[in-house]
Amino acid sequence: MGCRVSAVDTNPAAIAGVRELAAECRTGLPAENFRVEAVERLSFTDAAFDVVLSSAVLHFARDASHFDEMVRQMWRVLRPGGMLWARLASSIGTPVDGPYSYLITPDQLEQLTADLGGQLLDPIKTTLVHKQRSMTTWVLRKNSP
Numbered sequence: 346m347g348c349r350v351s352a353v354d355t356n357p358a359a360i361a362g363v364r365e366l367a368a369e370c371r372t373g374l375p376a377e378n379f380r381v382e383a384v385e386r387l388s389f390t391d392a393a394f395d396v397v398l399s400s401a402v403l404h405f406a407r408d409a410s411h412f413d414e415m416v417r418q419m420w421r422v423l424r425p426g427g428m429l430w431a432r433l434a435s436s437i438g439t440p441v442d443g444p445y446s447y448l449i450t451p452d453q454l455e456q457l458t459a460d461l462g463g464q465l466l467d468p469i470k471t472t473l474v475h476k477q478r479s480m481t482t483w484v485l486r487k488n489s490p
Contacts, residue, residue: 349374384399384415
């Protein structure tokens, strides 16, 4: 569709699969757009992206500090005016049964949005997965300095 796409994952097989899919779809995207690396150590340049998507990643943070490192790296590679969209398990609404290391609260998300100088593009929303988990969507804009 003409979008320039990049991806990271710590699993080499996942990145190999994305590279194969990009080649099959004849996207013309270079293999180096798809990198085996951790979110908290992104090798992309500052302000490289218009949109950063993080789906079911942040709740695997080891602790609050690790969570903050991951978010700040995604924020660093986002251009001013760009959008961060994150979907993550949270402590909102239902007890969680799963392998999640770190669960965020709505107050923490609101405070982090303010600390980043971001603006919520949509209210924080949570979907309850019956007797399993709460999945929260956090969408914000990176304001211009």
